[in-house]
Structures are given as structure tokens and as C-alpha cells.
Amino acid sequence: MRRYKVAIIGGGPGGYVTAIRLQQYGIETVVFEKERLGGVCLNRGCIPTKSLVKVAELFSEIKNSDEFGISVGDVNLDYKKVWERKNHVVEKLVSGIEFMFNKRKIPLILKEVNKIKSIDGKYYISLDEDEFEFDYVIIATGSAPKELPSIKIDGKDVLSSKDILEITELPKSLVVVGGGVVGCEFASIFSQFGVKVDIVEFLPNLVFNEDLEISKRLAMSLKKAKIKIHLKTGMESYEKQGENLIVKLSNGKEIETEKILLSVGRKPVCNLTFDTELAKNNDFINIDDSFRTNLPNVFAIGDVTGKLMLAHTASKQGLIVADIINNHNTETFKLSYDNIPKCTFTNVEIGSVGLTEEKAKEKYSEILVGKFPFSANGKALGSGHTFGFVKVIADKETKKLVGVHIIGPHATELIAQCVVLLQTESTIEDVSQIVFAHPTLSETVMEAIEDLEKLAIHKL
Numbered sequence: 086m087r088r089y090k091v092a093i094i095g096g097g098p099g100g101y102v103t104a105i106r107l108q109q110y111g112i113e114t115v116v117f118e119k120e121r122l123g124g125v126c127l128n129r130g131c132i133p134t135k136s137l138v139k140v141a142e143l144f145s146e147i148k149n150s151d152e153f154g155i156s157v158g159d160v161n162l163d164y165k166k167v168w169e170r171k172n173h174v175v176e177k178l179v180s181g182i183e184f185m186f187n188k189r190k191i192p193l194i195l196k197e198v199n200k201i202k203s204i205d206g207k208y209y210i211s212l213d214e215d216e217f218e219f220d221y222v223i224i225a226t227g228s229a230p231k232e233l234p235s236i237k238i239d240g241k242d243v244l245s246s247k248d249i250l251e252i253t254e255l256p257k258s259l260v261v262v263g264g265g266v267v268g269c270e271f272a273s274i275f276s277q278f279g280v281k282v283d284i285v286e287f288l289p290n291l292v293f294n295e296d297l298e299i300s301k302r303l304a305m306s307l308k309k310a311k312i313k314i315h316l317k318t319g320m321e322s323y324e325k326q327g328e329n330l331i332v333k334l335s336n337g338k339e340i341e342t343e344k345i346l347l348s349v350g351r352k353p354v355c356n357l358t359f360d361t362e363l364a365k366n367n368d369f370i371n372i373d374d375s376f377r378t379n380l381p382n383v384f385a386i387g388d389v390t391g392k393l394m395l396a397h398t399a400s401k402q403g404l405i406v407a408d409i410i411n412n413h414n415t416e417t418f419k420l421s422y423d424n425i426p427k428c429t430f431t432n433v434e435i436g437s438v439g440l441t442e443e444k445a446k447e448k449y450s451e452i453l454v455g456k457f458p459f460s461a462n463g464k465a466l467g468s469g470h471t472f473g474f475v476k477v478i479a480d481k482e483t484k485k486l487v488g489v490h491i492i493g494p495h496a497t498e499l500i501a502q503c504v505v506l507l508q509t510e511s512t513i514e515d516v517s518q519i520v521f522a523h524p525t526l527s528e529t530v531m532e533a534i535e536d537l538e539k540l541a542i543h544k545l
Contacts, residue, residue, distance in 0.1 A: 088218045089113045091410060092210065094198050094357065095225035097124020099387035099399030101182055103223060106407040108189050115217065117210070119197035122186065123179045124227050126396040129247040132178055134270060136171040137250075138430045141277035145432065152469060162278060164255045171250070203360045206381070221382045221410055224370060225399065228351040228388035235322060236262070236347060242323075242330055243345045246271070255280055256343040260332050262320045264291040266429045268348035269303065273431040276310050283313045283340050285320050285332075292429060296441040296490040298476060303492060306433050306472060320345075353389045367391070374419050376406050384409075393422045401425070424508045428497035433473050436500030439488030439507045442478055451481035453513075455536030459493040461543050462532075463524040470494035475533035484512040486534070495526055503530060513537055 091107055093100045096118030107114040121128055147160050186193050194212065201222060202209040210217045230245040232238055238245045244252075246267050259275050261268045264286030276282045284291070284307070290300040291307075291314070304314055319335040323345060332340040353369050364371040364379040369391030376384045384406045387399030405420060429435035445452045455477045459465040473493025479486050489503035506516065513534060521531040532541040 086216050086218055087115075089115045089192070090219065091115075091221045091223060092117065092201075092208065092217065092219040093223045093225060095124065095227055095387070095389075096122040096193065097225060097227050097387065097399065098126045098396035099227075099403045100124070100223070100225035101186070102400040103225070103386070103403030103407050104191050105185065105189065106404050107410065108191050110407065110411040112407075112411060115192040115194060115219075116186075117194045117196060117198045119195070121179055121195075122182045122193065125229075125247075127179050127182070128175060129250055131396055133171045133175050133250050134246075134274070135430060136174045137167065137274050138270070140167050140170070141274045142432065145277045162255075164278070165253050168253050197356075199356055200358050203380075208382075221384070222380075223403070223406055224355065224357060224378070224383065224385040224389060225387045225403065226353075226355045226357070226389050228394060229354050230347065231350045231352050232347065233262075233320070233349060236320060236345075238347055242325070243347055246346070246348060249344075249346050252344075257281065258329075258342040259283075259344050259346060260285060260320075260330075260340055260342040261346045261348060263346075263348035263350070264288070264293075264314070264316070265348065265350065266292055266427075268346065269307070269429065269431050271346055271348065272307065272312055273310070276307075276312050277432060281311075281342075283315065283342070285315045285318055285334060285340075287317070287319045289317050291316075292435065295427070295429075295435060295437055296476065296488075297443060299435060299437065299490045299492050302473060303429075303431060303433075303435060306492075307431070310432065351388060351394060353391065355389050359383070375409060376402055393425050393427075395425065395427065398422070398425055421508070424504060426500045426504050428500065430497060433470075433493050434496040435490075435492050436496035436498075436503075437488075437490045438500055438504050439486070440478060441488060441490070442476070445478045445480075445487055449480045449482070449487070452487075453479040453481050453484075453537040455479075455533045455538075455541070457529050457533040457536055457541055457544055459526070459529055462526060462529050464526050465494055465529070467524070468494060475499075475529045477530070477533040477537060479513060479537050484514065484537075486511055486513070486516070489530070489533075491530075493526075493529070499526060499530060502527060 090112045091114040093116045096116045101122050104114050104116045196212050208219045208222050240248045258281040261272045261284045264284045272282045272284050321333045323330045323332045370385040372385050372390050386402035388394045426438045458474045460471040465471045476490045478488035516534045521528050535541040
């Protein structure tokens with residue numbers, strides 16, 4: 086019998102981060118992971134995708150270098166080398182985490198767990214000839230790509246977000262079914278690589294959970310990049326025609342393409358069974374504000390809970406659970422999902438936190454909206470990236486900032502300072518006492534906040 090205080094099922098951004106924190110607290114923890122540490126995010130999601138984003142940005146800038154007075158002649162893309170670099174980045178990061186586990190002597194069991202028994206307040210896992218005992222269980226089993234009832238992923242013609250990262254040759258054309266974050270990111274990447282891209286989205290807007298004005302501006306950017314966007318349209322079927330596919334849409338139109346990327350959301354993955362049934366809602370595990378399930382001393386974190394399905398959400402949930410276990414069930418602060426940043430790595434980037442304008446109008450009697458364009462920012466002008474704006478929303482009565490939405494250069498980095506402002510419940514007056522460095526892109530945030538009271542210096 087091998088005894089530990091905590092068992093973590095799943096070694097993704099929720100699981101492995103929690104394990105390290107528990108080890109820092111001196112709590113004996115074991116992680117069960119059926120593949121490699123890092124989960125979807127590090128191995129076949131966030132990290133490999135952002136590796137491609139960098140190459141796409143660089144390739145695009147080189148092709149347009151004449152605008153900066155630099156002539157480079159013909160520019161060619163060797164996608165096999167791009168693919169190999171992506172794999173190298175992933176391997177370096179994942180192997181680094183595996184090294185940390187070894188260095189910290191955190192036990193890692195590379196096997197899938199399906200059943201957990203409970204006897205006298207303890208939990209038990211049996212794998213082959215090994216048996217493990219725990220006081221606490223943390224479920225961090227993540228999610229997987231969804232399919233449509235009539236469209237199934239085959240890894241050849243119809244690809245998942247995992248499959249598309251494994252192809253070593255660029256298709257000539259790609260239909261992206263689903264205009265959410267993942268779909269728009271891949272559409273942006275492959276369009277910059279020279280692939281003919283169509284986006285098919287059933288809803289009336291891309292990245293539907295973002296502020297409406299941001300969504301519309303993203304569509305403008307993607308259309309400028311010659312991506313065709315089909316909104317309020319579904320994919321009904323497809324058929325093979327020679328080397329290509331004929332995609333049939335709900336509006337009666339057809340698109341000829343080489344590949345289809347199915348990106349219509351994600352579903353929870355949890356094949357665990359307990360002696361008592363784990364409470365779920367639409368297959369997502371039910372949790373309270375402290376991430377407890379209906380079973381004693383069993384927590385769940387990350388995508389499997391159906392909350393804001395982001396890697397950094399899972400990590401933060403796990404860190405809070407580690408604090409709860411370390412403090413012998415003393416509660417810590419309540420996680421505000423509104424104040425968790427969302428980042429979309431399209432060209433151009435989107436960063437957002439807090440309430441959209443539409444949600445803010447529902448919650449507050451009156452709101453203030455301030456905006457500032459990157460085209461009026463010196464650093465943006467110098468870099469040649471002036472598309473987009475910063476939008477800030479405040480409660481008119483208290484002057485408290487309640488939402489920030491950025492579309493433009495480095496939006497995914499700029500949003501971090503806005504998270505701090507919202508988490509600390511900063512007001513317009515609070516920000517007025519802060520000095521922003523010049524010349525920086527962050528000045529757009531300052532001037533958007535000033536514009537809440539129509540006091541932005543550089544806005545006409």
C-alpha cells in the first residue's frame with residue numbers, strides 16, 4: 086500500500102501546478118496522468134498554437150517589410166521546419182516540467198485511472214499490482230474537442246484542433262467550422278501562411294462571448310486578411326470530390342476545400358467512477374465556490390467543471406484548493422470568474438476582462454464607456470500596428486472600472502494590468518493617480534480610462 090495525502094487525477098495546467106504547490110507546502114501528493122504532463126494546453130493546445138502564431142506574425146511582417154524600407158526579395162515558408170520548431174518548443178517545455186517533478190520528487194503514475202473506492206473516509210486506487218491510499222482527491226481530467234451530430238472527426242479530412250497541429254504540409258484551402266477562439270486563431274494563422282480560409286459560424290458573431298464591438302472589429306480584421314466569414318450559417322454535410330471536399334452549408338451554398346477544421350467547442354472528460362455517484366450537470370462536474378464536489382474531500386478543477394475553460398483558470402483553481410488542504414479546510418478567497426482575463430491570439434490580438442458593454446448595461450443602471458484607438462498612440466504608429474482600440478467600461482455611480490476590452494497589438498499582454506485594476510476595484514480617480522510610461526502601448530489603456538470622463542488628451 087502506497088499512502089499519500091492527496092491524489093491528483095490529470096497532469097494538465099490544473100493538475101501539475103497544484104501538485105507543485107502542495108509539494109511546496111510539504112504535503113505528500115501523487116499525480117496520475119495517462120499521457121504526459123502538461124495536458125492539452127502544453128502538448129497540443131496553447132503552447133504549440135502560440136509557436137505557430139509567432140511564425141505567422143513574423144512571416145507576415147517580413148512579407149510587408151517594404152513598408153519599413155527593408156527589401157528582402159522573395160520570402161518562402163518551409164512548413165516542415167515550422168512544424169519541427171513547434172514540436173521542439175513543446176518538448177522543451179514539457180520535459181522541463183517533468184524535470185521539475187523529478188527534482189521535487191513528486192510521484193507521477195503514467196496510467197489511466199477509472200475507479201476510486203472509498204472506505205472509512207479514505208480513498209483507494211488499484212492499478213495492476215499497486216494500491217494507493219489518499220485523504221483527498223483532486224479531479225483535473227480536462228476536456229476534449231466536440232463533434233457535430235452529422236460531422237465526425239476522422240483525423241484525415243475532418244480535423245480536430247489536435248489533428249491540425251500534426252499535419253506537416255499546409256493545405257491549399259481550409260474550412261473552419263466554428264468561429265470561437267480556437268477556430269479564429271487557426272483561421273488567422275493559416276491565412277497568414279497563405280492558405281485560403283473560410284470560417285463557418287452558426288451564431289451571429291465571431292468569438293460570441295466577447296464584447297460585440299470587439300467581435301465586429303475582429304471580423305473586419307479577418308476579412309481584411311481575405312478570410313471569408315459565413316455567419317448565421319451551419320455546416321450540414323460534406324462529400325469527397327476527387328482530392329477535395331465539398332462542404333454544404335445551411336444557406337444552400339457550397340465551399341470546395343482541401344481540409345475541414347471542426348472547432349465547435351469542447352466537452353468534459355471524466356471516466357472516473359466512485360462508490361457514490363459524482364454529481365454532474367451536462368457531464369460537467371458540479372462544484373461549490375471552493376471547488377468541492379458532492380463527495381467528501383473530493384475536489385474538481387479545470388475544464389471538467391465547465392467554468393471559464395482556460396488553462397490559467399484551472400491553475401488558479403488548483404492553487405486555491407492547495408491552500409484549502411494546507412489550511413485544513415479553512416476557506417480562502419472566492420474566485421471571481423469575471424476578473425479572469427481572456428486572450429485570443431488572432432491577427433489582431435484580443436484581450437478582455439470583466440463585463441462586456443452588453444452585460445454591464447444589464448447589471449448597472451447607468452454606465453460610462455471610454456475608448457481610445459491605437460492609431461493615436463505613438464508606440465503603435467512607430468511599430469506599424471495601429472489597427473484596433475481599447476474600450477473601458479465603468480459604473481457611472483461609483484466610477485468603478487468593471488470591464489476592459491482590447492483589440493490590437495499586444496492586447497494579450499496589455500490586459501494583465503487591467504486585471505489588476507478590476508481585481509483591486511479601482512475607480513477612475515484611482516487610475517488618475519497612476520503614471521503610465523511614455524512611449525508605450527499601455528498609454529492607450531490610460532487614455533481610454535480618461536475618456537470615460539471625456540478627458541483623453543490625444544483623442545479628438
